[in-house]
Amino acid sequence: MPATIIDGKALAAKCKARIKGEVEALSKRPGLAVIIVGDNPASRIYVNHKKKDCEECGIYSEEYALPEQAAQKELLELIDVLNGREDIDGILCQLPLPEQFDEKAVLEAIDPGKDVDCFHPYNVGKLMIGEPVFLPCTPAGVMEMLDEYGIDPKGKHCVVVGRSNIVGKPQAMLLLHRHATVTICHSRTPDLGAVTRQADILVAAVGKRDLITADMVKEGAVVIDVAMNKKEDGKLCGDVAYAEVAEKASYITPVPGGCGPMTRVMLLQNTLTAARTHGK
Numbered sequence: 001m002p003a004t005i006i007d008g009k010a011l012a013a014k015c016k017a018r019i020k021g022e023v024e025a026l027s028k029r030p031g032l033a034v035i036i037v038g039d040n041p042a043s044r045i046y047v048n049h050k051k052k053d054c055e056e057c058g059i060y061s062e063e064y065a066l067p068e069q070a071a072q073k074e075l076l077e078l079i080d081v082l083n084g085r086e087d088i089d090g091i092l093c094q095l096p097l098p099e100q101f102d103e104k105a106v107l108e109a110i111d112p113g114k115d116v117d118c119f120h121p122y123n124v125g126k127l128m129i130g131e132p133v134f135l136p137c138t139p140a141g142v143m144e145m146l147d148e149y150g151i152d153p154k155g156k157h158c159v160v161v162g163r164s165n166i167v168g169k170p171q172a173m174l175l176l177h178r179h180a181t182v183t184i185c186h187s188r189t190p191d192l193g194a195v196t197r198q199a200d201i202l203v204a205a206v207g208k209r210d211l212i213t214a215d216m217v218k219e220g221a222v223v224i225d226v227a228m229n230k231k232e233d234g235k236l237c238g239d240v241a242y243a244e245v246a247e248k249a250s251y252i253t254p255v256p257g258g259c260g261p262m263t264r265v266m267l268l269q270n271t272l273t274a275a276r277t278h279g280k
């Protein structure tokens with residue numbers, strides 16, 4: 001039987017309606033500052049989406065667009081000002097940054113209490129020990145989707161393919177906190193298929209089209225595709241060879257329409273959480 005499609009778009013719409021209601025109940029509007037540096041066309045689209053999402057949910061947002069050649073000092077000064085503003089609860093700097101920037105220094109400059117991406121090392125440390133204020137948006141969106149479809153990671157073998165700081169590592173941690181047995185593998189894992197075939201829940205987050213083929217998936221596995229790759233025709237696809245894997249999996253996320261929309265929602269959720277911790 002073909003897999004049930006996990007509809008991230010529909011779940012995102014449902015979550016947004018809930019967040020809108022919770023925002024309306026606050027004493028003051030939450031505020032989000034979005035920083036974009038340079039002319040990356042994909043980043044421009046994502047930042048526009050973030051502003052639209054905020055508007056829809058009643059969250060105040062400000063955009064700061066710095067030129068491609070901006071200096072690190074200018075960006076750090078901006079973050080410093082935003083850190084001090086009471087009306088701004090969340091700050092995010094759209095990644096990737098142009099080459100001349102020290103990404104680590106920029107992310108560390110954001111007040112951890114306003115770090116709605118959960119990229120600051122202090123928050124990453126808290127996530128490790130299971131005490132997060134914010135949850136990293138993409139991995140948290142995956143957990144929401146599993147919950148919505150009644151898929152409990154407890155006691156399952158979860159295999160995460162990809163070890164990025166933004167997705168692979170925090171995803172593994174969130175699954176571990178939910179009592180899964182977790183394996184992380186990556187581009188240098190020998191015989192990747194031998195590991196992925198053990199997965200009850202397989203999360204692909206590498207950025208390589210058709211990396212996960214049907215022969216690498218156990219019958220009835222839950223397959224979550226976090227990646228976003230561009231095909232020659234400009235259309236998006238993930239890491240999973242969708243058509244053939246959908247014949248074997250029990251649940252599968254599409255690309256687009258799976259993890260992406262939930263990533264956007266979790267940013268709104270984190271901004272709401274930030275506003276609450278700031279007494280709004």
Ligand SMILES: Nc1nc2c(c(=O)[nH]1)N[C@@H](CN(C=O)c1ccc(C(=O)N[C@@H](CCC(=O)O)C(=O)O)cc1)CN2
Nearest residue numbers: 046092093094095096117137256257258260261263264
């Ligand atoms: N500061 C951050 N930078 C980046 C993050 C992040 O979480 N914080 N993640 C990605 C980009 N990203 C959000 O910023 C993001 C990318 C894509 C989507 C999404 O909804 N994708 C859609 C398809 C979109 C399209 O058609 O173009 C989908 O999968 O359905 C949401 C968020 C890197 N940078």
